[in-house]
Amino acid sequence: MTGINAATRQATPRISSLRWILVLACASQFMVILDSSIVNVALPAIQRDLGFTATGLAWVVNGYLLTFAGLMLLGGRATDLFGQRRMLAAGLVLFAASSLVGGLAGTPEVLVVARVVQGMGAAMLAPATLAVINTGFTEEHARARAFGAWSASGGVGGMAGALAGGALTTGLSWRWIFLINVPIGAVLIAMALTVLSGKRTGRKESLDFTGAITGTAGLAALIFGVMQTTDHGWTSALVLGPIGAGLLLLVVFTVVQARFTAQPLMPLRLFGIRRVAVGTGLLLLFGGIAIAMWYFTALFLQNVLGYSAVRAGLGQTPAAVTFLVIARVASALLPRTGARPIVLAGCSSLLVGFGWLAQADAGSGYLTGVLGPTLLVAIGIGLTFPTLMATTTADVPESDTGIVGGLANTASQVGGSIGLAVLAAAAGARATQVAGESSPAGLAAGYDLVFLLAAGLSSAIAIVSVLLPRDQRS
Template identity: 45%
Template sequence: MTRMLRAAADSRLTRRSTPSTWLVVALACAGQFLVVLDVSVVNVALPSMRADLHMSGSGLQWVVNAYAIAFAGFMLLGGRAGDLYGRKRMFLVGLALFTLASLAGGLAREGWELLAARAAQGLGAAVLAPSTLTILTAAVPEGGARARAIATWTAVGAGGGAAGGLVGGLLVDGLSWRWVLLINVPIGAVVLLGALRLLPESRAGDRRRLDLPGALLVTSGLGALAYGISQTEAAGWTAAVTLVPLIAGLVLIGLFLWVEARTAAPLMPLALFGRRAVSSANAAMFVCGSAMFCMWYFMTLYAQNVLGYSPLEAGLALVPSSLAVVGGSKLAPRLMRIAGERNVAVLGTAVAVAGFAWQSTITSDGAYLTAIMFPGILMMLGAGLAATPLAALATSGAPAGEAGLVSGLINTSRTMGGSLGLAVMSTIAAARTRGSADPVALTEGYALAFRASALVLGAGAVLMAVWLPRRTKTL
């Protein structure tokens, strides 16, 4: 009898100590939501940040780019660290760093303090993000349940990006710009405590070392290139302040490729790019990201600096565009079965080109429907239509055991392209504006950036039509 009672008690204890699957899914999705939200939530706060911290126009882009470059440069390293040291452990480390960096950014008194905090946020996000999906798939068995869990994770990620403008507008209007960062602190603390108690630990059998030199080289190289590009507007292309970081960035990227070709456990296995689907899809995603990443940045500045929208009004104005990218992502798989991935990617890019070309006709007294809503919908509908087939083509070109790595590469290519693209387009806009705060001058600068983006995407559409394979073998 005693043994039976003890066995029953042990059974009840085991059931209590085993977290519910939906709790694991909820925690993983919460981590993903924070990471994606912080990519977009700061956009509507940019004018307020600039005014409060007395930041320059060229420095303002680094509020976005410091996060994006650190995120892109360390994302693959974060995924491998989770395999090696445990997904739960890296989830906790990444979330803790992200939360502390959010606190530091929200309390920043100088522009450089904010930029340093944003870079630390990006590093935390790079460690956290890869673990969210692997924790979820490890907790949910294969089949319908896992498919539903992954669909939830995907929807939460899309919702985080879509909600960024609205959430940012509410916080800036109701409190201050600091709360777009400080809001992460209580949420991060709650998720951290829940994860510490409830998440199961898992790791892969891979015991290869981390390619930390590769991550440092590619991140430093991208940062140096972006900084050099941002200096061209004020100093020109031949000044030392421009040439030195540009040359340093190219050297660092070259060293990164040299290290990757020789290390036993490369961060970015160059042999993967020998496959047409992988190389072409990543190149196309890099080009698309370089143009489309700028959309939210310039649309927000145009709405507030030229049309006089409040942060909340600017966030609400971009809701249709946010919904359009989700709709395009949902529509793309249906079209892919009919027309093939390449044709859908080209179609989506062409739709985005039309949107960017329309947006480039903006005036200083533009109406909401024709200056923001309709062109914004076209731009983001095209982005959603193009991204899904490019991701499908990239993963189709790799063995099953490398699908996760290739998925990380396509996301890294998009974010890296976006970081450099934002530096280039900001420089183009600033060169036309010439430091003026006049609404007409600002509008001309923003319009030129949209026009340049349309040309880049047009070249991207040609690249896709010529280089991408028509469809994956599975369709």
């Protein structure tokens, strides 16, 4: 009996510590994803106060997203080499400090630079949170539940952006959408230094700077070119130039990693693990699904049904809650069923939900035109996203947890950036063709096309998912 009590006393701190580690990882991920969307509602107020031009204003969003997606591979490898606690704490310091500068900014240039640095902090945080979960939760069921909570925190963070941005901008000032990160960041920094181990990999390696430069520059150029399609056509030199340069740099990056680097930034051997290779490809496709759901349904509610930004956020809240619940269900099922059945079930729900959503028009009511289909889409996302993340990053060597986490996050972010550009261009062309780009009928037709394309992406994910291994450890 004494031995049992002693064992229980020894296990209890471990369980308590894991809970705090999960809280830290989920809160950090929530803050990172929240800042991807919270700024959107405040953009008009920011433009008025600081005197942004229309083109310059876009960089308040793009500056963050560009460095966030472009630097995640580097952040992932740095996590493996320098330790999870150091990288998570350093990312939080950078994120909170740049948020303070952004909140106090008096000129457009200062705010854009702050957002760029904020994206750098996010690129350090995102792969570190995944690495923390992968190494902290070694038991299969516990790790699946932790990934469900992590995925749900990111999804709710994206959803909460519109609500929080609208409330803070209306009730206080747009500056508080940045300043709110400072006290939250301070608490999370203290948690990171308290609950995480300072252990490093023990490897005497240095960062692959050639790979860091070519890989980061390639991703940044590719994403920048895709972002330019908002203001220029796909055939414009301002679009094709950066995209071509980005693709060329990524080819150089791959060759260097394969042949000329002893300690590569992105070890290509990881793509020999089937679930890493297939899961990364599926997450790339899934980025377009997430954009179609949260971004374009918000636009449909505002531009077609006439909702305010805050009311549109409230209109999406039932779907966000559904996603939160289903993500936990998926995580509980994953160790029992494997990834394939859950992903196929999720894609079926996505297909039906997007197909139903594509029937909505200016005369549709909220309950049958939006709520019903978005709940089905939320079920599909809740089943699919945490399953893909957990499967892609499961059981990798501890020395590679950061880079695999960075790879998974990068795939999702790049897929979202490309998906946004492609789907927005398709929506605009369809709206103009039907009834004019600014008319509710034309906009509805454009958004309906987006939802049909998202249904097609759902089918593609279902087809490719059969390549996922049956065993999580394959």
